[in-house]
Amino acid sequence: MHYVVKRICIFILTLLVISMLVFLAFQIISGDPTTNMLGTHSTPERVEALREELGLNDPVILRYFRWLGDFITGDFGTSFSYNMPVSELIAGKIGVSAALTVISFLMVLIISFPIATLLARYAHTFFDRFCMLINQLIMSMPPFFIGIIFTYVFGLILNLFTVGKFIPYSENPAGFFGFLLFPALAIALPKSAMVIKLLRGGMVREMSEDYVRTAYSRGNSRWQVLRSHVMRNTIIPVITFLAVTLVDIIAGSIIIEQVFTIPGIGRLLMACIIKRDFPVVQTIIMIIATVVITVNNIADISYKYIDPRIRFR
Amino acid sequence: MRRTPNFNLIFGCMITGLTIGAIVLGYFWTPYEPNVMSMADKNLAPCAAHWLGTDNFGRDVLSRVMEGAGTTLNIAFLAVAIGAIFGTIIGGLTGYFGGTLDEILMRINDAFTAFPSILLALVIISITGSGKNNVIIILGILFIPSFARVIRSEFAKQRNRDYVKNAQLMGVSHRRIMFVHILPNIMNVLLSSIAIGFNNAVLAEASMSYLGVGVGPTERASLGRMLLDSQAYMTTSPWMALSAGFSISIMILGFALISEGLGYRPTWRPRPKRRRKANA
Numbered sequence: 193m194h195y196v197v198k199r200i201c202i203f204i205l206t207l208l209v210i211s212m213l214v215f216l217a218f219q220i221i222s223g224d225p226t227t228n229m230l231g232t233h234s235t236p237e238r239v240e241a242l243r244e245e246l247g248l249n250d251p252v253i254l255r256y257f258r259w260l261g262d263f264i265t266g267d268f269g270t271s272f273s274y275n276m277p278v279s280e281l282i283a284g285k286i287g288v289s290a291a292l293t294v295i296s297f298l299m300v301l302i303i304s305f306p307i308a309t310l311l312a313r314y315a316h317t318f319f320d321r322f323c324m325l326i327n328q329l330i331m332s333m334p335p336f337f338i339g340i341i342f343t344y345v346f347g348l349i350l351n352l353f354t355v356g357k358f359i360p361y362s363e364n365p366a367g368f369f370g371f372l373l374f375p376a377l378a379i380a381l382p383k384s385a386m387v388i389k390l391l392r393g394g395m396v397r398e399m400s401e402d403y404v405r406t407a408y409s410r411g412n413s414r415w416q417v418l419r420s421h422v423m424r425n426t427i428i429p430v431i432t433f434l435a436v437t438l439v440d441i442i443a444g445s446i447i448i449e450q451v452f453t454i455p456g457i458g459r460l461l462m463a464c465i466i467k468r469d470f471p472v473v474q475t476i477i478m479i480i481a482t483v484v485i486t487v488n489n490i491a492d493i494s495y496k497y498i499d500p501r502i503r504f505r
Numbered sequence: 506m507r508r509t510p511n512f513n514l515i516f517g518c519m520i521t522g523l524t525i526g527a528i529v530l531g532y533f534w535t536p537y538e539p540n541v542m543s544m545a546d547k548n549l550a551p552c553a554a555h556w557l558g559t560d561n562f563g564r565d566v567l568s569r570v571m572e573g574a575g576t577t578l579n580i581a582f583l584a585v586a587i588g589a590i591f592g593t594i595i596g597g598l599t600g601y602f603g604g605t606l607d608e609i610l611m612r613i614n615d616a617f618t619a620f621p622s623i624l625l626a627l628v629i630i631s632i633t634g635s636g637k638n639n640v641i642i643i644l645g646i647l648f649i650p651s652f653a654r655v656i657r658s659e660f661a662k663q664r665n666r667d668y669v670k671n672a673q674l675m676g677v678s679h680r681r682i683m684f685v686h687i688l689p690n691i692m693n694v695l696l697s698s699i700a701i702g703f704n705n706a707v708l709a710e711a712s713m714s715y716l717g718v719g720v721g722p723t724e725r726a727s728l729g730r731m732l733l734d735s736q737a738y739m740t741t742s743p744w745m746a747l748s749a750g751f752s753i754s755i756m757i758l759g760f761a762l763i764s765e766g767l768g769y770r771p772t773w774r775p776r777p778k779r780r781r782k783a784n785a
Contacts, residue, residue: 332758337750443621
């Protein structure tokens with residue numbers, strides 16, 4: 193319990209540091225927002241009035257805490273380019289991106305675990321070598337290129353979905369998930385190839401251990417040994433990697449949303465980066481950073497419960 | 506008992522050698538001028554005159570891929586060079602001397618590496634603006650932490666070895682111990698991370714250009730940019746996107762195989778046949 197409390201303290205501290213960096217990057221370095229807001233109507237008096245109104249003349253520390261307070265209470269500021277509150281702009285899009293990430297992560301689990309076990313069972317055979325070769329090839333394909341191939345093969349030739357025609361969840365839940373299936377698979381394929389490689393390698397290494405021989409000698413079948421003995425001992429490094437994978441999937445979804453024109457936060461982020469609409473960019477970055485740090489911390493805490501051998505200070 | 510050859514390294518070097526050969530050739534000679542448009546032969550399918558077809562402006566795709574791969578490799582090379590040089594210096598100093606500075610730098614490092622690098626790159630580029638030189642500098646800076654981490658752990662391992670202590674007793678300067686005595690001993694680790702760095706750099710450049718924040722439309726062609734431009738013509742001329750995409754994949758595959766091969770320890774392992782029998 194002590195350990196969990198310590199982790200949560202570190203978690204909050206990290207978030208504060210990140211928020212300071214984001215504040216520094218977007219509020220201080222990025223320059224004066226008034227020139228952007230006033231545009232061609234800018235006069236020195238107007239700029240001064242607006243600066244006073246926005247509180248830009250206050251000390252930096254005060255501005256930081258005001259910004260942080262607003263952020264925590266859900267007031268993310270107003271977008272320059274869309275002229276509406278950032279919270280409204282983001283609200284509908286977060287769900288789409290979250291759904292894409294979750295589906296894709298589940299796909300990684302569903303694809304990689306059975307295949308890795310199968311390959312470990314038939315390790316060093318021709319079947320295994322052939323599959324590992326294919327695996328290596330898939331690993332080297334960037335997810336957005338797999339996405340482009342999918343739009344071509346499944347969208348344009350086989351007509352399984354209409355390219356660029358996104359179906360909102362409120363209209364047709366089945367259609368929504370059906371549409372997300374291919375983008376999610378495009379992110380999941382290279383990631384599962386990496387997990388398969390790691391898991392298979394770990395399992396093959398474990399299979400030469402003494403306890404495996406003991407398990408065989410007690411009359412267990414190969415599958416039983418693989419499932420209940422070898423898998424358990426291999427899983428710990430894989431969990432670290434799964435946390436990394438989840439974070440990568442979040443980053444990957446930004447690119448994939450662009451390929452399949454899914455209206456999620458990744459697409460919004462890219463549009464706003466190109467338009468230099470900083471309030472939106474900083475909010476999205478803060479949200480993604482929070483998710484990333486949460487995922488990493490959950491992975492750290494979960495080790496303790498998965499492997500009781502690991503002792504923490 | 507037999508020794509398996511290091512297939513990964515052999516094939517990796519072959520693939521990378523062929524791509525680099527094609528790229529170097531592309532600097533001196535391409536089948537057609539990469540940027541000359543010819544409306545008469547636009548959207549041609551691959552044929553004898555144009556091996557990979559032509560794009561929507563009638564430019565030869567093969568020539569453009571050769572040029573684009575050159576740009577991509579150029580960016581990757583410079584970014585990895587920045588990352589490897591500064592990463593080795595920082596990692597070497599912290600690993601060799603240890604202490605408080607080491608602790609602080611490694612915590613910062615952890616925070617950095619926990620974050621997906623493409624996201625950090627997007628954050629920085631949203632402030633600085635896009636363009637080839639910015640991409641190189643940003644990727645280079647983002648690669649420093651991962652190099653520093655690997656090199657640091659190797660230096661920390663080597664610093665207690667007898668040969669280092671021996672050199673210290675003989676009065677060799679710290680700088681000479683670090684770069685003349687220790688560095689050659691960790692060369693395989695460094696080379697392996699450089700190969701991984703190339704792998705990531707090619708992927709990052711392609712992703713950023715594909716998102717429209719990397720190499721600009723007015724600069725020399727790059728593979729990611731070509732992929733972005735060709736996506737709209739997927740129905741009429743899929744060969745544009747396919748050739749750019751597969752070129753990226755081939756480059757990544759080559760570097761991935763090399764990094765895998767460098768991490769390979771030649772082990773003697775029993776013939777698979779015998780092994781299966783024993784476990785049956």
